[in-house]
Amino acid sequence: MMNKLFSEKVYRIIRQIPSGKVSTYGLVARKLNSKAYRAVGTACRKNPNAPEVPCHRVVNSNGLVGNYSGDRGIKGKIVLLEKEGVKVRNNRILDFNKVLHRF
DNA sequence: CTCGTGACTTACG
DNA sequence: ACGTAAGCCACGA
Numbered sequence: 001m002m003n004k005l006f007s008e009k010v011y012r013i014i015r016q017i018p019s020g021k022v023s024t025y026g027l028v029a030r031k032l033n034s035k036a037y038r039a040v041g042t043a044c045r046k047n048p049n050a051p052e053v054p055c056h057r058v059v060n061s062n063g064l065v066g067n068y069s070g071d072r073g074i075k076g077k078i079v080l081l082e083k084e085g086v087k088v089r090n091n092r093i094l095d096f097n098k099v100l101h102r103f
Numbered sequence: 104c105t106c107g108t109g110a111c112t113t114a115c116g
Numbered sequence: 117a118c119g120t121a122a123g124c125c126a127c128g129a
Contacts, residue, residue, distance in 0.1 A: 026112065029124095034125075034126095035123090035124055036111090038110090038125055039109090039124090039125045039127080040125090041109065041111055042110080042125085043126075044110055045109070046127085055110075060110090060111070061112060061113090077110085
């Protein structure tokens with residue numbers, strides 16, 4: 001198990017997001033006491049722990065779903081979120097404030 | 104070490 | 117609300 005430090009920390013935070021909830025890259029970065037918003041996304045993009053880490057529950061700060069490197073890209077991410085109970089409309093999270101998980 | 108890239112964020116017009 | 121610009125950080129070549 002290789003330690004990528006930052007990535008590992010990111011994965012640990014994301015793993016804490018319960019089903020039906022979402023979080024933002026900014027919040028995760030903030031939790032790490034860093035401003036590495038992009039690094040968080042980069043870590044997820046590699047995503048070596050696909051099913052272990054629910055990266056699909058991480059969205060942009062403004063409520064946009066953002067991007068995804070899954071089977072069907074952004075579309076697949078939306079499908080997953082909908083399955084979890086998160087309503088998505090035109091790449092935007094509905095009731096963003098309600099489904100937003102706070103650490 | 105330097106450079107380019109990216110699943111980002113905030114600010115401004 | 118929308119597009120652009122600048123700032124930000126980790127990682128691979």
